[in-house]
Amino acid sequence: MEASLIMMLTVFVLAMFVGFEVITxxxxxxxxxxxxxxxxxxxxxxxxxxxxxxDGQTSLASILGAxxxxxxxxxxxxxxxxxxxxxxxxxxxxxxxxx
Amino acid sequence: xxxxxxxxxxxxxxxxxACFILGMKRLSSPKTAPSGNMLAAVGMFIAIVAxxxxxxxxxFEGIVAGAxxxxxxxxxxxxxxxxxxxPQMVAAFNGFGGGASALVAGAxxxxxxxxxxxxxxxxxxxxxxxxxxxxxTLTGSGIAFAKLQELMSGAPTVYPxxxxxxxxxxxGLIALAVxxxxxxxxxxxxxxxxxxxxxxxxxxxxxIGGADMPVVISLLNSYSxxxxxxxxxxxxxxxxxxxxxxxxASGIILTQIMCRxxxxxxxxxxxxxxGAAPTAGVSTSATGTVKAGxxxxxxxxxxxxxxxxxxxxxxxxVAQAQHAVRELGTLLLERGINVRYAIHPVAGRMPGHMNVLxxxxxxxxxxxxxxxxxxxxxxxTDVALVIGANDVTNPxxxxxxxxxxxxxPILEVDRATTVMVCKRSMNTxxxxxxxxxxxxxxxxxxxxxxxxxxxxxxxxxxDL
Numbered sequence: 001m002e003a004s005l006i007m008m009l010t011v012f013v014l015a016m017f018v019g020f021e022v023i024t025x026x027x028x029x030x031x032x033x034x035x036x037x038x039x040x041x042x043x044x045x046x047x048x049x050x051x052x053x054x055d056g057q058t059s060l061a062s063i064l065g066a067x068x069x070x071x072x073x074x075x076x077x078x079x080x081x082x083x084x085x086x087x088x089x090x091x092x093x094x095x096x097x098x099x
Numbered sequence: 100x101x102x103x104x105x106x107x108x109x110x111x112x113x114x115x116x117a118c119f120i121l122g123m124k125r126l127s128s129p130k131t132a133p134s135g136n137m138l139a140a141v142g143m144f145i146a147i148v149a150x151x152x153x154x155x156x157x158x159f160e161g162i163v164a165g166a167x168x169x170x171x172x173x174x175x176x177x178x179x180x181x182x183x184x185x186p187q188m189v190a191a192f193n194g195f196g197g198g199a200s201a202l203v204a205g206a207x208x209x210x211x212x213x214x215x216x217x218x219x220x221x222x223x224x225x226x227x228x229x230x231x232x233x234x235x236t237l238t239g240s241g242i243a244f245a246k247l248q249e250l251m252s253g254a255p256t257v258y259p260x261x262x263x264x265x266x267x268x269x270x271g272l273i274a275l276a277v278x279x280x281x282x283x284x285x286x287x288x289x290x291x292x293x294x295x296x297x298x299x300x301x302x303x304x305x306x307i308g309g310a311d312m313p314v315v316i317s318l319l320n321s322y323s324x325x326x327x328x329x330x331x332x333x334x335x336x337x338x339x340x341x342x343x344x345x346x347x348a349s350g351i352i353l354t355q356i357m358c359r360x361x362x363x364x365x366x367x368x369x370x371x372x373x374g375a376a377p378t379a380g381v382s383t384s385a386t387g388t389v390k391a392g393x394x395x396x397x398x399x400x401x402x403x404x405x406x407x408x409x410x411x412x413x414x415x416x417v418a419q420a421q422h423a424v425r426e427l428g429t430l431l432l433e434r435g436i437n438v439r440y441a442i443h444p445v446a447g448r449m450p451g452h453m454n455v456l457x458x459x460x461x462x463x464x465x466x467x468x469x470x471x472x473x474x475x476x477x478x479x480t481d482v483a484l485v486i487g488a489n490d491v492t493n494p495x496x497x498x499x500x501x502x503x504x505x506x507x508p509i510l511e512v513d514r515a516t517t518v519m520v521c522k523r524s525m526n527t528x529x530x531x532x533x534x535x536x537x538x539x540x541x542x543x544x545x546x547x548x549x550x551x552x553x554x555x556x557x558x559x560x561x562d563l
Contacts, residue, residue, distance in 0.1 A: 002221070004335060005221050005332075007337075008331070008332055008335070008337065008340055011337050011340050011341060012328060012332075012340050012344055015116075015340065015341040015344035015345060016344045016347065016348050018120060018344075018345070019344050019345040019346075019347065019348025019349060020348045020352065022120060022123045022124050022345070023123065023345075023348055023349045023352050024352060025124070025127045026123070026126045026127055027127065027128070028356070028442070028444060028450070028451055028454070028469055029129065029442075029451060029454040029464055029467055029469075030126055030129060030132055030451060030454070031353060031356075031449075031450035031451030031454075032185060032189075032447075032449055032450060032451035032452050032454065032455045033126065033132060033136070033451070033455070034123075034126055034349060034353070034450075034451070035189050035316070035317070035320055035349070035350075035353065035449065035450060035451075036185070036188075036189055036192070037122075037123070037126065037135075037136055037139060038123070038320065038324070038345065038346045038349045038350070039189055039192045039193060039196065039320065039323070039346070040139065040140070040143070040192075041119050041123075041139055041143070041324075041342050041345060041346055042193075042196040042320075042323045042324045042326075042327050042342065042343065042346040043143070043196055043199070044119075044143065044146060044327055044338060044339055044342035044343070045196060045199045045200045045203055045326070045327040045330050045339060045343075046143075046147060046150075046199070047112075047146055047147070047150045047334075047336060047338060047339060048200070048203035048207070048330045048331075048333070048334050048336065048339060049165070049199055049202070049203050050147070050150045050151065050156060050162055051150065051153070051155055051156065051334060052202075052203055052206035052207065052210070053158075053161040053162045053165060053206075054151075054155070054156030054157060054158050054159060054161070054162050055155065055156070055157070055158070055206075055210060056157040056158035057210060057213070057214070058209060058210055058213045060206075060209050061206040061207075061209040061210045061213070062158065062161050062206070063161070064202045064203075064205055064206040064209070065161060065165075065202070065203070065206045066161030066162065066164055066165040067165065067202055068165070068198075068199040068200075068202035068203050068206065069161065069162055069165030069166055069169065069199075070164075070165035070166070070168045070169040070172075071169065071195040071196070071198050071199035071202070072169065072195070072196065072199040073165060073166050073168075073169025073170050073173060074169045074170075074172050074173040074176070074192065074195050075169075075173070075192050075195050075196045075199065076143055076169075076173070077169065077170045077173035077174050077177070078172070078173030078174065078176050078177040078188075078192055079173070079177075079192055080136060080139070080140040080143070081173070081174060081177035081178065082176070082177035082180060082185075082188065083136045084133060084136055084137070085177065085178070086182070086185075086455055086458075087129070087132045087133040087136055088133060089182075089455065089458040089459050090129040090132070090454075090458045090464050091458070091461065091463055091464070092129075092130070092463055092464065092465065093463035093465045093466065
């Protein structure tokens with residue numbers, strides 16, 4: 001158990017560093033899509049929600065799980081779709097000739 | 100199957116995590132960004148499918164019900180939301196993410212307790228952290244949503260002894276958290292913790308003013324990631340830890356950028372109740388005379404200019420003037436005038452908000468220039484056209500140490516040859532501070548609704 005905790009902490013710290021490196025390169029013009037996109041990614045908690053909702057052991061835990069699935073799905077579906085909608089609005093000055 | 104899934108599933112999470120990181124990397128340019136978002140969505144799909152294939156999942160009723168409800172709400176919201184309402188949508192979604200993490204932590208605690216194996220410290224500590232951060236995120240985001248949606252007043256809600264009440268509640272929360280860590284078999288402690296954290300989330304956000312919401316949303320964005328992270332420790336899942344950290348880091352960076360753009364510390368934003376009391380700082384030149392101009396005057400000056408910088412503020416979006424302003428900008432560009440848009444980091448209601456609003460109005464993103472980059476251009480600019488922006492153009496922030504907003508980085512529009520300010524009235528901005536820009540000799544005020552004025556200027560410019 002302790003070995004796996006160390007492993008998880010290692011992943012946590014390294015992922016934080018990766019996050020800082022990657023995010024600092026996002027230009028300010030894309031900060032709103034960055035927020036809505038990262039919002040969708042934080043919906044990854046849906047994994048835990050799926051496991052809790054599908055466990056089938058205790059009804060209270062699976063009810064909490066099902067509510068969590070609903071909340072996380074709003075996050076995932078809504079987050080990715082709205083980010084896509086926004087990013088499609090960003091147009092360059094000279095669009096490539098379509099014809 | 101068991102040995103197979105034990106290898107397969109963590110590998111699938113690893114692939115998903117790589118997709119998220121590569122996806123966010125592609126957000127470094129508007130050209131590659133849509134494919135990056137797509138890649139992140141593919142990563143999420145892989146993670147979800149891998150989880151569903153996991154044999155631990157035996158019942159699907161709750162999953163299907165939750166997923167259908169969530170997908171319908173999320174999908175409809177994403178398609179219908181106005182770009183001006185993006186901050187409150189992101190606030191609400193942050194809250195849902197945090198709430199989901201708190202519920203997952205609780206469900207795991209209940210499962211372990213009922214199985215007769217209460218969690219040890221390695222699991223109970225992250226359960227408590229996930230619950231607290233998740234619940235604070237849920238209710239705090241709810242208040243942020245209500246303030247941005249104007250369901251409640253954007254003004255800070257303050258009362259005597261507020262800091263003490265919040266401090267005592269925080270201490271109570273910590274005590275309850277420690278008790279739950281040590282006695283995880285008592286579920287009443289969990290419900291108490293959930294309720295107390297939720298209450299604290301509300302109380303912490305109500306004293307924060309509407310103008311500071313960009314910081315609050317960024318911070319709650321970070322919390323929603325950290326809550327997911329804690330949940331990853333609870334269910335021992337590296338995918339959650341990686342994604343949660345990415346989002347946590349992103350939120351922290353955006354919070355820092357927003358604080359720096361307002362020259363305020365995070366502590367000052369969270370506890371300063373900015374904008375609550377009338378600010379005493381009196382402008383040095385508030386007594387000067389104001390010159391008002393007509394749209395015809397403005398059109399003539401713009402037509403004669405060689406370089407124009409348009410400075411949009413949130414007032415432009417409120418008046419729905421983006422399209423008229425873009426048309427005016429395009430007309431001037433077609434006449435060979437160098438037109439650019441100067442974007443202050445806090446021009447909108449969330450980081451990058453103004454850029455999205457102008458992108459929606461078809462302003463090419465190359466014309467949008469950040470504050471640091473464009474400030475050196477103002478002295479060589481014929482006309483600075485300020486529309487719906489106030490505090491971010493206030494020269495007092497640069498020159499007057501007694502001003503409440505002194506030190507806040509501004510767009511130095513007062514260095515342009517002519518400044519035109521489109522504004523409803525002489526009312527002060529969000530910070531409640533006078534703006535001496537309006538009485539400078541080179542400033543011409545265009546009073547009226549931003550959209551209406553922009554359309555009038557456009558019409559008379561077309562006739563020239």
